[in-house]
Amino acid sequence: MPETEQFDLIVIGAGPGGYVAAIRGAQLGMKVAIIEQRDQPGGVCLNEGCIPSKALLDSSELYSRAGSQFSQHGIEIPPPRLNLAAMLRRKDGIVKKLGDGISHLFNSHEIQRFIGTARIVAGEPDTPLQVLVETKGQLPLIDPGGVPLQDQEIALQQLQGARILLATGSEATPLPGIPFDGQVVVSAREALSFDTVPQHLIVAGGGYIGLELGSVWKRLGAQVTVMEMLPQILPTMDRQVADTLYRSLRKQGIQFKLGTRITAVRRIGAKAIVQYNAGTGSEEIDCDKVLVAVGRRPNSSESWYDQLGIVRDEKGRVVVNEDYRTSREGMYAIGDLISGPMLAHKASMEAIVCVERIKGQPSLVEYDSIPAVCYTHPEAASVGKTEEQLKAAGIPYIVGRSNYAASGRARCLDESEGFVKILAHATSDRILGVHIIGAHASDLIAEATTVISFGGTARDIALTCHAHPTLSELIREAALDIHHQAIHG
Ligand SMILES: Cc1cc2nc3c(=O)[nH]c(=O)nc-3n(C[C@H](O)[C@H](O)[C@H](O)COP(=O)(O)OP(=O)(O)OC[C@H]3O[C@@H](n4cnc5c(N)ncnc54)[C@H](O)[C@@H]3O)c2cc1C
Numbered sequence: 001m002p003e004t005e006q007f008d009l010i011v012i013g014a015g016p017g018g019y020v021a022a023i024r025g026a027q028l029g030m031k032v033a034i035i036e037q038r039d040q041p042g043g044v045c046l047n048e049g050c051i052p053s054k055a056l057l058d059s060s061e062l063y064s065r066a067g068s069q070f071s072q073h074g075i076e077i078p079p080p081r082l083n084l085a086a087m088l089r090r091k092d093g094i095v096k097k098l099g100d101g102i103s104h105l106f107n108s109h110e111i112q113r114f115i116g117t118a119r120i121v122a123g124e125p126d127t128p129l130q131v132l133v134e135t136k137g138q139l140p141l142i143d144p145g146g147v148p149l150q151d152q153e154i155a156l157q158q159l160q161g162a163r164i165l166l167a168t169g170s171e172a173t174p175l176p177g178i179p180f181d182g183q184v185v186v187s188a189r190e191a192l193s194f195d196t197v198p199q200h201l202i203v204a205g206g207g208y209i210g211l212e213l214g215s216v217w218k219r220l221g222a223q224v225t226v227m228e229m230l231p232q233i234l235p236t237m238d239r240q241v242a243d244t245l246y247r248s249l250r251k252q253g254i255q256f257k258l259g260t261r262i263t264a265v266r267r268i269g270a271k272a273i274v275q276y277n278a279g280t281g282s283e284e285i286d287c288d289k290v291l292v293a294v295g296r297r298p299n300s301s302e303s304w305y306d307q308l309g310i311v312r313d314e315k316g317r318v319v320v321n322e323d324y325r326t327s328r329e330g331m332y333a334i335g336d337l338i339s340g341p342m343l344a345h346k347a348s349m350e351a352i353v354c355v356e357r358i359k360g361q362p363s364l365v366e367y368d369s370i371p372a373v374c375y376t377h378p379e380a381a382s383v384g385k386t387e388e389q390l391k392a393a394g395i396p397y398i399v400g401r402s403n404y405a406a407s408g409r410a411r412c413l414d415e416s417e418g419f420v421k422i423l424a425h426a427t428s429d430r431i432l433g434v435h436i437i438g439a440h441a442s443d444l445i446a447e448a449t450t451v452i453s454f455g456g457t458a459r460d461i462a463l464t465c466h467a468h469p470t471l472s473e474l475i476r477e478a479a480l481d482i483h484h485q486a487i488h489g
Pocket residue numbers: 012013014015016017018035036037038042043044045046048049050051053116117118119167168169170188209299334335336337342343344345346347
């Protein structure tokens with residue numbers, strides 16, 4: 001084994017948590033190593049999550065619009081024809097380009113990158129922790145698209161770090177007693193790369209991953225049935241937003257079975273029979289794919305977690321304090337591996353704050369203002385408290401609302417479905433939550449996030465001039481509505 005290399009910071013996992021931490025560490029003058037078992041950095045987010053799903057959502061939306069909406073704009077085109085292989089190639093190309101970009105950033109920040117699986121070994125008491133990397137080859141300074149990995153030797157390397165940051169993320173949770181088989185019973189990873197459009201796709205789970213990927217395949221021609229155990233979809237979102245989205249997706253042809261528990265899946269060749277119970281006894285439905293999107297669990301089950309005594313909660317999430325320190329001296333954890341919403345931007349914010357705190361800088365994640373988005377059509381986005389949460393907490397609030405139908409820009413875009421809902425404190429006027437359903441909700445939520453982060457009020461938004469004609473005027477109109485001053489309400 002070669003001599004042990006010493007680092008100020010060793011990051012395990014190069015997702016949006018890990019790679020951002022590595023770059024911030026290097027910016028702050030640390031000697032940083034990052035270890036990632038995938039050939040390409042970016043984690044779940046880039047390789048099988050946020051980015052490929054949005055690439056397919058955008059392509060499939062264009063396809064469905066070309067078939068139905070172009071003629072309303074006076075654009076007559078022959079009926080569109082799907083070239084799925086080209087659509088998947090485009091998605092893969094985007095992922096590859098962004099992955100190369102991250103590799104380039106590692107290079108330019110002189111971060112040593114190791115491609116391999118990391119495991120930590122406890123040495124003698126009071127000796128630094130050793131990280132073993134089963135690696136396909138050390139690439140000290142990555143040349144994007146450089147040496148082909150398969151030509152390199154598998155080797156075990158040993159690193160030593162003053163601090164180790166765990167950013168190993170999460171994986172899809174299977175249905176109880178129904179393991180993934182990678183072909184018929186699949187996770188999002190496979191559902192982002194089906195090489196033919198399924199005839200009937202059953203989606204287990206009415207959360208954002210299931211609804212986004214269900215939308216993609218519905219638009220491309222599949223029959224899609226979403227089965228959800230709870231009586232509603234998107235349980236963490238504002239109820240009015242979730243209910244509006246439910247009606248809209250049903251109108252688009254997605255079928256829903258709410259309050260339904262999948263009990264078994266029987267494979268018959270390339271097909272499957274799904275057994276479920278909707279409260280009236282066992283029923284069956286056949287399909288050719290089952291996408292299981294019922295949640296994700298942290299990657300914290302490797303034996304070295306136990307050997308090192310790293311404390312985890314009942315869901316397997318690593319327990320950390322406000323500095324992101326684990327129970328083991330010198331070790332930190334962020335992202336999907338710890339508690340909180342499993343979102344890429346949350347992981348990245350924690351990465352920056354964790355590393356800055358290691359360097360003694362004051363830094364904080366504002367957990368009350370982390371936006372969440374469901375990239376269906378219409379999009380649903382929210383930040384802060386929901387009406388249900390405010391009611392439960394007994395906090396007095398006022399609701400302001402504006403409708404897309406009253407927006408000139410929304411009309412020009414043919415996007416008159418949806419609304420903006422602002423919840424402001426009844427006496428202080430401080431914005432407590434903003435919930436949007438409609439076109440470009442994912443972008444509109446940024447203004448609300450900024451105002452909430454700064455402790456701003458509905459009046460602050462109302463007094464701010466918004467460009468006309470834009471969808472952002474809907475935010476101002478909703479803020480004006482809090483004080484019964486909406487112009488177009
Ligand atoms: C289909 C889908 C769509 C999504 N869409 C969105 C979205 O639109 N917006 C959003 O905010 N979030 C989205 N997410 C969630 C988002 O991807 C995650 O919250 C985010 O990736 C978490 O980042 P992370 O850095 O904590 O972990 P990850 O991205 O999971 O990265 C962890 C990395 O660690 C590596 N690793 C694990 N163990 C080891 C080891 N022992 N040695 C070396 N490497 C290891 C893994 O290979 C992985 O690459 C989506 C997820 C999915 C599945």
